[in-house]
Amino acid sequence: MTLLSAGEWQAIGLTAQLAGLTTLILLLLAAPLAWWLARSASRWRNAVAALVALPLVLPPTVIGFYLLILLGPRGAVGGTLQALGLPHLAFSFWGILVGSIIYSLPFAVQPLREAFAALDQQQLDAAATLRAGALDRFFHLVLPSSRGAILTAVVITFAHTVGEFGVVAMLGGSIAGETRVVSMAIYDYTQALEYGAAHRLSAILLGFSFFTLLTFYAINQRVLNPLHPR
Amino acid sequence: MPAPTPPSGAIEGHLRLTQGSFRLDTGSFSLPTQGISVLFGRSGCGKSTLLRAIAGLIPATRGTLRFQGQRWQDGAWALPTPARDIGFVFQNAALFAHLNVRGNLLFAARRAPGGDQNASELIATIADRTGVSDLLDHAISSLSGGQRQRVALARALLARPRLLCLDEPVSALDWHARSELLTLIEGVARDTALPVLYITHAPQEVERLADRVVFMAHGRIECIEPLQQALSRPDSPLFDDEGPVSVLQGALQASDANGLSHFVHGVLQLRLSLPPDSAASATRLRVRARDVSIATQEPQGLSILNRLPVTLTALHPGDGARVVAVCQLADGQTLLAEITAYSCQTLGLQPGQNVWALVKSVALMD
Numbered sequence: 237m238t239l240l241s242a243g244e245w246q247a248i249g250l251t252a253q254l255a256g257l258t259t260l261i262l263l264l265l266a267a268p269l270a271w272w273l274a275r276s277a278s279r280w281r282n283a284v285a286a287l288v289a290l291p292l293v294l295p296p297t298v299i300g301f302y303l304l305i306l307l308g309p310r311g312a313v314g315g316t317l318q319a320l321g322l323p324h325l326a327f328s329f330w331g332i333l334v335g336s337i338i339y340s341l342p343f344a345v346q347p348l349r350e351a352f353a354a355l356d357q358q359q360l361d362a363a364a365t366l367r368a369g370a371l372d373r374f375f376h377l378v379l380p381s382s383r384g385a386i387l388t389a390v391v392i393t394f395a396h397t398v399g400e401f402g403v404v405a406m407l408g409g410s411i412a413g414e415t416r417v418v419s420m421a422i423y424d425y426t427q428a429l430e431y432g433a434a435h436r437l438s439a440i441l442l443g444f445s446f447f448t449l450l451t452f453y454a455i456n457q458r459v460l461n462p463l464h465p466r
Numbered sequence: 467m468p469a470p471t472p473p474s475g476a477i478e479g480h481l482r483l484t485q486g487s488f489r490l491d492t493g494s495f496s497l498p499t500q501g502i503s504v505l506f507g508r509s510g511c512g513k514s515t516l517l518r519a520i521a522g523l524i525p526a527t528r529g530t531l532r533f534q535g536q537r538w539q540d541g542a543w544a545l546p547t548p549a550r551d552i553g554f555v556f557q558n559a560a561l562f563a564h565l566n567v568r569g570n571l572l573f574a575a576r577r578a579p580g581g582d583q584n585a586s587e588l589i590a591t592i593a594d595r596t597g598v599s600d601l602l603d604h605a606i607s608s609l610s611g612g613q614r615q616r617v618a619l620a621r622a623l624l625a626r627p628r629l630l631c632l633d634e635p636v637s638a639l640d641w642h643a644r645s646e647l648l649t650l651i652e653g654v655a656r657d658t659a660l661p662v663l664y665i666t667h668a669p670q671e672v673e674r675l676a677d678r679v680v681f682m683a684h685g686r687i688e689c690i691e692p693l694q695q696a697l698s699r700p701d702s703p704l705f706d707d708e709g710p711v712s713v714l715q716g717a718l719q720a721s722d723a724n725g726l727s728h729f730v731h732g733v734l735q736l737r738l739s740l741p742p743d744s745a746a747s748a749t750r751l752r753v754r755a756r757d758v759s760i761a762t763q764e765p766q767g768l769s770i771l772n773r774l775p776v777t778l779t780a781l782h783p784g785d786g787a788r789v790v791a792v793c794q795l796a797d798g799q800t801l802l803a804e805i806t807a808y809s810c811q812t813l814g815l816q817p818g819q820n821v822w823a824l825v826k827s828v829a830l831m832d
Binding site for chain 1: 547550558561574618621622
């Protein structure tokens with residue numbers, strides 16, 4: 237508590253909350269979407285795949301801009317919410333959560349999609365002959381077989397959300413306790429020439445990111461090693 | 467509503483499906499659900515596709531299928547695979563790589579009717595029967611090909627199926643492992659009295675295991691015949707690679723004072739010189755037609771042990787200048803002899819004639 241100011245702690249807590257919720261929601265969302273992308277023969281598949289991958293190539297400001305318009309008080313979503321007596325989502329935590337989910341979607345979908353596409357069809361068939369229905373197969377064969385990919389999706393999604401800046405800047409602004417995440421706070425400190433605080437937060441982010449990835453690679457090697465499955 | 471069909475102890479129907487440029491159209495068929503039925507045909511004839519369609523694993527399947535009176539396929543409607551009570555062993559075993567051997571067996575046992583109650587007891591029994599008791603804690607990736615197929619067979623049996631489907635289970639194995647697994651499959655089919663559908667393109671496996679043969683070509687079932695009948699016609703597809711072969715049924719007796727074993731069936735008796743580790747349980751003897759000669763009188767001063775009195779029942783022109791002679795043995799079984807058309811003419815052979823068959827070599831199918 238002595239090293240960091242209350243505002244800095246608040247930014248860190250908010251960032252963890254945002255990244256955690258984003259990861260959780262994305263896992264639930266990305267698993268069925270990745271399954272459909274990997275296994276369906278629908279003619280819409282390529283269009284949906286391109287849509288999901290858009291955040292990889294678009295500047296975050298573009299995503300933030302469209303979301304601001306959509307979620308703001310005059311937007312289709314924000315306006316509807318207001319008409320229902322609810323707050324619109326621009327410049328709020330829930331707004332940047334929606335932004336984060338869309339922004340990190342491809343990072344959650346891609347590893348799962350690859351794992352689902354690489355599944356051994358004969359193992360799925362074998363499970364069906366052993367009386368496992370579709371959901372049973374998904375939870376007891378597909379997910380455990382894809383645990384490396386799930387870990388990848390979780391880590392990359394979390395880390396990517398922590399490192400997000402553009403969407404938050406466009407959509408959320410920098411409201412303390414609401415939308416001022418670490419990356420936002422660093423920007424504000426730099427603008428205000430408070431280099432000491434900017435240094436502290438930047439170093440924390442750098443260290444966090446490095447050790448997350450380091451742990452990830454160490455664990456992943458063990459999880460993916462086929463010689464020692466549990 | 468149509469009247470319910472009474473249970474008929476058969477797999478019957480007429481299945482159709484198109485996959486890319488391949489068309490399966492079985493024609494109407496009916497297979498008794500007892501003993502081992504071998505689906506035989508060249509690669510690409512649709513045997514695997516048919517077996518997977520019977521298991522309900524191909525959504526594009528159409529037509530009709532009934533198993534012992536129960537509706538499995540009716541037009542586009544299909545009973546889902548998990549409800550069909552099938553045990554399936556795939557060519558590459560298809561074991562779950564994220565589980566160890568015990569995990570794979572538990573996966574099957576827990577979902578079988580009766581479920582959890584005595585799963586571990588059942589697993590112990592079946593693992594013992596299939597010879598995988600020592601492997602229960604092994605990872606799948608550490609198993610040999612033969613071990614994988616044993617585990618796959620154990621897993622299929624633990625599902626308590628009403629029908630066992632085996633898709634070329636030994637084709638990827640070396641000679642030794644193949645022989646062991648065939649013995650196991652034979653024994654399991656006999657002990658459990660489960661109907662078995664077995665796919666192969668190897669005539670030797672047909673001769674070894676089959677009670678009846680389902681001949682397939684170009685996505686059709688050409689015919690369904692008992693093994694002996696399939697082996698009694700010299701143009702049988704089973705003979706395409708190695709020429710005509712006879713399979714004699716019988717039982718092996720202990721070796722005599724001269725170190726020779728006797729293979730006996732009724733009044734038929736053959737004397738064999740066997741390697742010491744031969745299986746005493748073998749019940750089938752394989753004789754290639756080209757290893758059988760014909761003499762019109764009992765020859766003397768020959769090193770050939772087995773000189774059998776036979777009756778010629780038919781003479782079929784074979785490949786080139788050769789003739790396949792169909793001979794009836796003293797016990798009623800059929801033996802094929804391949805001789806030259808010239809010899810046939812010179813000896814004046816005629817159907818109905820009593821002659822001697824000289825058997826140069828035989829192989830015990832163990």
